[in-house]
Amino acid sequence: MSAGMTCQDAIALLLEYLETTLDDATVAQLEAHLTDCAPCRAYLATYRRAVGAAATAERVEMPPEMRERLASFIAQRLRGRSGQA
Numbered sequence: 490m491s492a493g494m495t496c497q498d499a500i501a502l503l504l505e506y507l508e509t510t511l512d513d514a515t516v517a518q519l520e521a522h523l524t525d526c527a528p529c530r531a532y533l534a535t536y537r538r539a540v541g542a543a544a545t546a547e548r549v550e551m552p553p554e555m556r557e558r559l560a561s562f563i564a565q566r567l568r569g570r571s572g573q574a
């Protein structure tokens with residue numbers, strides 16, 4: 490019995506999958522493969538992070554002031570987390 494998709498197929502489709510340009514049938518096949526295939530799931534997770542980071546970097550044209558506020562917000566949260574027991 491073949492699921493119809495190899496790891497190579499799955500990986501080739503991941504970008505389109507993340508951009509949600511695949512048709513439903515292909516998505517279903519890909520997701521079936523991902524369910525059974527831990528290496529492809531790991532690959533997808535890595536891929537998603539990379540794509541997400543790239544998308545964020547492209548979209549973010551934050552003024553420096555806002556970036557600073559965001560940085561201090563994050564720093565504050567991190568501090569709070571380790572500070573509160």
Ligand SMILES: [Zn+2]
Pocket residue numbers: 495496497499522526528529
């Ligand atoms: Zn696979």
